Amino acid sequence: MDEALIYVSARCVGPAGRLAEVRDIVAVSRQRNAALDVTGALVATPAVFAQILEGPGPHLAELMASIGRDARHRAIRQIDLGGRSARDFPGWSLAYSGEATYVSRAISVLLDSPGFDFPKQVNRLYFMIRKFAEQE
Numbered sequence: 001m002d003e004a005l006i007y008v009s010a011r012c013v014g015p016a017g018r019l020a021e022v023r024d025i026v027a028v029s030r031q032r033n034a035a036l037d038v039t040g041a042l043v044a045t046p047a048v049f050a051q052i053l054e055g056p057g058p059h060l061a062e063l064m065a066s067i068g069r070d071a072r073h074r075a076i077r078q079i080d081l082g083g084r085s086a087r088d089f090p091g092w093s094l095a096y097s098g099e100a101t102y103v104s105r106a107i108s109v110l111l112d113s114p115g116f117d118f119p120k121q122v123n124r125l126y127f128m129i130r131k132f133a134e135q136e
Contacts, residue, residue, distance in 0.1 A: 009073035041095035041133035095133035
């Protein structure tokens with residue numbers, strides 16, 4: 001059975017380097033995720049990232065360790081979503097359709113404070129990322 005997680009992080013690159021930063025992340029992630037049998041979707045806003053990853057637990061742990069060492073991220077918050085009998089992103093080693101500022105608030109809420117209804121906030125962001133991935 002596969003595992004799934006979602007993480008949110010603050011971006012560390014200023015406006016001048018944002019486009020190149022995301023292009024690099026997407027290119028490297030698509031190759032690495034495919035090699036590790038990991039699928040998922042990335043959403044970037046001007047200030048934050050959110051990504052859903054699904055695959056074998058040890059491979060997800062390896063990717064999260066790498067993301068934790070990546071200087072383009074800070075204040076990383078990981079939310080484990082548990083086991084999955086089927087993947088939600090089976091066709092994408094990494095779905096990405098460009099910057100999506102409309103999810104900024106949903107990501108920031110999870111990054112800054114869990115609030116009173118944390119599961120609802122996680123589900124809302126998960127749904128938004130799935131819809132965004134369908135546009136690719």
